[in-house]
Amino acid sequence: MHLDRAADMPLYQQVAAHLRARILDGALPAGSRLLGSREIARELGCSRAIVLTALELLYAEGYLVSVPRGGVKVAALARKAAPDAPSPAPGIEPARLSHRWRSVLAIDYAFDLASPFSTGTPDIADFPFDTWARLLRQAWRNAPRSACTDMSPLGWQPLREATAEFLGTVRGLLCRPEEVVITPASSGALDLCCRMLIDPGDEVWVEEPGFIEARWALQAAGARLVPVPVDGKGLVVAEGIRRAPRAKLAVVTPSHQFPLGVAMSLDRRLELLDWAQRQGSTVIEDDYNSEFRQRDSMAASLKSLDRAGHVVYLGTFSKVMLPSLRIGYLVASPAFIDVFGRGRARIDVHTAGTAQPALAEFLREGHLLRYLRRMRLVYAARKQAVLDAVQALLPGELDIVPSEAGLHVTGLFTPRLAARLTDTEASARSRAVSNFIQPLSQCFLGTPDRQGLVIGFGRLPVEDAHPRLAAVADALRATGSGQSGGPGAGAARRGR
């Protein structure tokens, strides 16, 4: 045996581990007497104290028993240790994963986070890291006890207050701090809602097309998904009522529907709230990326219309700050808050606390508002660059759906383009030229009734929009699938 003095494991642990392994694999059989501690120490070249500690440990663990006139021998173990695992370790077989999670993990879709056209990925290059780092230090140097040990499952109180203020300023959403719960971003908030509200088999309206990732939480909770079509005025509520009048939940993106980008009309909003109130159903409003609105006149949130307390509003700070932050919030009426708080307490006590006090200050000192104002201009320019490039490069082929917020636009295939290829083929071609763009059809639960491309621009520099979309446009025009087309073909068409 060789002792590794540079290793992190203490020497007595190394000695014990060595002896333990030899006992378990039978090299030191039951009843065999160990050498004296002095001899072992000499053999290993370590102090006797180390060996004694190791032997004491093995004795305490039951590997060794003392013999009448001093010394120790190997204990008779009731059974042999498990054999070494074959390689690779079997670990969990698929059959041991729960059925429900097998179905959740089976929901797959094409994406490429590294693509400049990835949706929902913000740019972090201009984030005020210095300020954020300073506030973190400030928060933890002299942390109050309330930030260290007794944080509420509902979130740190000053952050709940700052969030309520932030929502008033940025979204015109009037809410009280008591109506705010701090969550592990909006996916964690949606997961909490689904777990606490859904019984297996409960029907839930989801937008068609819609946000694939929302389906994970819903399916993990055992929901039966009811796709409800989206038209130019948003969710077709009447169709939802026809398909599943008693649905327990409706999950919607009224400000700018994902992926289409349309805003839900006022009539549809009132119709949806009316249905929820009549049925006692709950509407989950995912107000994703609405902070990145392009005009002040973006429609108010659904939640601000909700007088009877049927809407749970979700949002996140991760997207407007740093994706790894994983801090978001939900806004709901008091009875919801009570059960969400008790639920959070029983899942993981409360949302991670390290960022919460610093984030409260970041909001209170106005840093997020300033950063947002700057980034809105950045994203507006990027969006315009995408619109211009599509207009120039794919005229009569891609119809951009107008939208007022967010970090993506969706272009619907015109009949001319749709006659030539599917959006899945188009997406594959964009991937082949290293500019992956998501196909709209994968956002459908049922058969897609539209073809299109969902074009993110959060991390797309303005000057890249034209050349990258030109490469995609060339690839779409090439004959044969997966090919990017010769330079001649591309050049000939680029001027149109």
Added chain:
Amino acid sequence: MHLDRAADMPLYQQVAAHLRARILDGALPAGSRLLGSREIARELGCSRAIVLTALELLYAEGYLVSVPRGGVKVAALARKAAPDAPSPAPGIEPARLSHRWRSVLAIDYAFDLASPFSTGTPDIADFPFDTWARLLRQAWRNAPRSACTDMSPLGWQPLREATAEFLGTVRGLLCRPEEVVITPASSGALDLCCRMLIDPGDEVWVEEPGFIEARWALQAAGARLVPVPVDGKGLVVAEGIRRAPRAKLAVVTPSHQFPLGVAMSLDRRLELLDWAQRQGSTVIEDDYNSEFRQRDSMAASLKSLDRAGHVVYLGTFSKVMLPSLRIGYLVASPAFIDVFGRGRARIDVHTAGTAQPALAEFLREGHLLRYLRRMRLVYAARKQAVLDAVQALLPGELDIVPSEAGLHVTGLFTPRLAARLTDTEASARSRAVSNFIQPLSQCFLGTPDRQGLVIGFGRLPVEDAHPRLAAVADALRATGSGQSGGPGAGAARRGR
């Protein structure tokens, strides 16, 4: 209407909110014509630009429509807005909470986090806040992109590495960074395991008596709990096999059983692993608070005996650092890691990222080891103070179960004390004298076969142990329930 210039909500939003409310409540009926923007501005005492922005917003939202020769009128809404909520808001009725979560929230037990005898609550007075604050600042001033946007669902790689090293040093647990997943503390880790592995109705062994909070995650996943008794050698594996031979999971605390404090014997450990391997079952080892061991010779973890990859090992940094941190880990074989990573990604993308890079440095620079070494001495002294006080104040009444780690001890009622009162009564009396101690019986799923008190000492100063336990001892000796006994009776008995 009164505009509040000090409010966070922009003025145009205030104007819009006011008009919106009047339209919805019928004060401005459909078809009515609004005053011109100049007149409204004059009436409100604000600029016309603000009114125009508000009107543009309401127009975009569909509250207003334009009239042929200029100006706007109130739109005809398809339906009336929901009436104002009655007070208090109905929000969620209990019936709308899922059945499973209703049962989870119904699991109740007596505790008092503010009590000096609260179990599992560490002392944070000596935590190196300055160092922690400095490392947080350092981590975020010049954060690498990998810490900001693309953090793995398995955790930040340097933290996985530092955790693997830490476990080698502190627990003699040899594992590779690839076998570590960073989780929202150990409750979040247990929740993840339960969600991903358990199908409704699956049997799970739980220790009897055991950790109440583990039942939450299990029941939330739909498990059928099978209580398996614990004796002086830990879990009675043979009894588990008799009661539920095909259980999917066993959740155990082998190092120092909660609440009894006993360590599982080697024979029982091998028996448990042998069963798990034969059945293809999974053993979850919750190695809570074993960092606070009192001797080097504390038994190795069950995981270190696990060659076939059936054990998932759970631990947390929250208890050894700051409870609000909510960062822990699980250690498991590669096939588990794969599904846990995919599951985490679909629940909340990854465990909150703000603390992870700083924590990696905190471990790497040895701050946690140094802090732990200091706190071990602090807690050892507190434990001894409790043992001495119990010995002096409740001789022949409370038998302390020997244990080697953790932040609590359990005292079993002797027949003499048990003849006089139940532990629930005893606990109520301790609460009445403001020194709440948990009753052992509430840790049983079935009928308790032992009575006792679970005495935490994490936040109990050494000098408080005797006077506070004296108050409890007096209360236990008083005749009649809930009374603390006259001073005379207390004084007369205190010397025993």
